[in-house]
Amino acid sequence: MTEEKIDIVVLWVDGSNPEFIREKQAVSGRVSDWNQEIDGEQRYRDYGIFNYWFRMIEKHATWVNNVYLITNGQKPDWLNLEHPKLRWITHKEFMPEEYLPTYNSAAIELNLHRIEGLSENYLYFNDDMYLIKDSHPSDFYKNGQPKLLAVYDAIVPWSPFTNTYLNNVELIYRHFPNKKALKSSPWKFFNYRYGSLVLKNLLLLPWGPTGYVNQHLPVPMKKSTLSHLWDIESETLDRTSRNKIRDYGVDVNQYICSHWQIESNQFYPMSKNFGETIGLNQVNKLDRIFEDKHKKLLYVNDDSDFKEENLIHFKQILNEYYPKKSAYEK
Template identity: 90%
Template sequence: MTEEKIDIVVLWVDGSDPEFIREKQAVTGQIAEIDQEIDGEQRYRDYGIFNYWFRMIEKHAPWVNHIYLVTNGQKPEWLNLEHPQLKLVTHKEFIPKEYLPTYNSAAIELNLHRIEGLSENFLYFNDDMYLIRDSQPSDFYKNGQPKLLAVYDALVPWSPFTNTYHNNVELIYRHFPNKKALKSSPWKFFNYRYGSLILKNLLLLPWGPTGYVNQHLPVPMKKSTLAHLWEIEGEILDRTSRNKIRNYGVDVNQYICSLWQIESNQFYPMSKNFGETIGLNQVDKLDKIFEDKHKKLLCVNDDSDLKQENLIHFKEIIQERYPKKSAFEK
């Protein structure tokens, strides 16, 4: 059996670019009050370390078919645009014009299936998510289905973002009201790969709609699933796509694809130790994460109260581990 091609899609933006600031201001200036948590500067910051993302992919995933770098038209000046695996895609090349310009990552994600030439199976990365160990296609897909963490969680309103989780769950449970996948394949939900998280599935067993554990890591997706969700829930996806910046109250996001795979029983269990998410102010944890042979994925999230010395330390750590330029760099 021939291996299915797997692409990577990664989003990148440089929020310090004066032209970007001017264009965004023209759109968001018309919005009366913007919550910094929702649309603060940290949502668009570029730390000058994106080239290391390519070094890690080149070293740890030589099997990848194409890398689709999605931007609003910006290009990192160090990027080698001649690399045969690289496809630079601007928003206007795949997002319907009625949704443009957009500064809403959820709107961009929900239209990824429209990218011309994108493979059916693709890994979706943000630019703060890294591959830190040698990987195989089988780490992400089995028999053409994505490997996911099927663990339920209580929906607790700990931040404005919880509203989007709630909207995602509401959409999914309109189609799967009774945890049918869990009943027909209990081994996928009570799986040793989830470790102690199995307890969550056990405790939430009597309940109907609940939330899901989300690790905020790169995620294996299927183009056909996203296209299908547009067919059956086009109204809500259209509403999200029309929001120029994030609107946690009404938006859904790409998590609906993973949730759909889980509830339609089209997935395989992924180990909870496969990756880890930390904040930039927690860089002291990095050495331990890099040494853990189970962990292949890492997300280093921006912190709104970022201490500059932590960013410098992060750059030193990844420079030490990935000193060699990749072919994606000029």
């Protein structure tokens, strides 16, 4: 059987660009620090290390079909646009005009299925998510279905972003109110790959709608699932897409695709040890993570208490592991 093509999609923006700042403030009517949690500069900050992301993809995902770099029209100065696998796509090339300009990543994510030529199966990355070990298509898909972490979680209002989690769950449970997938395929939910997280599924078994454990890692997606969600929930997805700036009160985001795969029983279990999430102020953990043979994915979250010395340390570690320029660089 011929393996299906798998593309990679990554979003990038340089939030320090003066023109970007001007345009964004004109749309939002807000200064950049109006609310650090919802729309602070860390949402748009460019570390200046995006070239290492491409070095990792070149080294660890030789099987990738195409890499789609999605931006508002910006592009890194060092980027080699002649690379045969690179597709540089701007928002206006695939998003309906009424949604533009947009500074809302959720809106961009929910319209990725409109990208011309994008493969049915694609991995979705943010620019602070990294592939740190040699990988294979089978790490992400089995029999054409994505590998996911099907672990339920209580929704705790720890930040404004919790509202988006709740919106996602409300959408999913309009269509799957009874956790039918768990009942028909319990082995997918009580699976050894989840380790101790299985206890969450056990404890939440008596309850109806609940949230999901989210590791904030690159996620395997299906274009047809996103398209189907537009067919059945167009009003909800359109509302998010029209929000030029994040609105956690009403937005949903791309997690609904993974939730849909889980509740429609179109997935396979993913190991909880497949990746790790750390904050930029935890870069001292990176050597251990890079040496861990089980870890293939890494997410380095920007911290609101950003410290330049942590970024310098991060760059040093990346250059130690990936010193060689990739063909994606000029």
